[in-house]
Amino acid sequence: MNDDVRNIVLGVVATAISGGFGWFARTYLWRRTLRRKQVFFGLPSGSDCLFVVGRQMGGTEGSVHRNDAFALLEISALIKDCGANLQIVSQDTVRQGFGERAEFCVGGPVSNARTAAHLGSMLPGIRVDVSTEAGPDRGAIVVGEETYRWNKGLVDHVVLARLTTGPGTRPVFLISGQTAISNQAGARYLARNHRELARKFGDDSFCVVLKVVNSDAYGPDVAELLADVTRSARTPAAAAA
Secondary structure (H helix, E strand, C coil): CCHHHHHHHHHHHHHHHHHHHHHHHHHHHHHHHHHHHHHHHCCCCCCEEEEEECCCCCCCCCCCCHHHHHHHHHHHHHHHHHCCEEEEEECCCCCCCCCCCEEEEECCCCCCHHHHHHHHHHCCCEEECCCCCCCCCCCCEEECCEEECCECCCEEEEEEEEECCCCCCCCEEEEEECCHHHHHHHHHHHHHHHHHHHHHHCCCCEEEEEEEECHHHHCCCCEEEEEECHHHHCCCHHHHC
8 A cells, every 4th residue: 555545545534533523522412402401391202291371361262362372382392302292281171280291381370370370389479460450550570579560562571480399390381471472572582591591590490580672663582581589489478578
């Protein structure tokens, strides 16, 4: 074998080794990222999860607001990436506890009775003004001593929470907005920022309030983390007082 042939063979071998190492590194990183996502969402491959939708106010029985349907689309991509199976159920047909299957519950306590149950049992420090009369506090979210008021079309708020009942249990993700568009904004924020949330909170329960800015102009696109209210949200209002 002369020098030219030997150099060609060595070049081919080096290229193959480099390509194989690169493929292995990319596969390893992809699998590690996937495992972290599966752990955060409680969605191992082949598992089942629930998506609980609220009713559309003023709509026919079983109807869902289109923004809640868009929220489902935001989250369904995450579920598909994890290799899990999705079951969509209406808020008035769920008759089971939590912890056995991951759950995504979307909608405020007025349109979603499941949300009201989760707030009462797992986030007792949160109160939502459900009055139908016009006024500055209509739809307001109260957490501890803070009140997050709704300014139609300009400022919406949404509670985003990851809730577990103990080690080894599957989480409930609660997205409770003041409007349907803030529900979608919360789902979009979760889809875009789940890595940051996982780095900050790990596998623990958390509860944050998001601010949706000028939804009349920007829709659900501009949502920012306003406050981490985990401690006050999990403390009963009477005890906090």
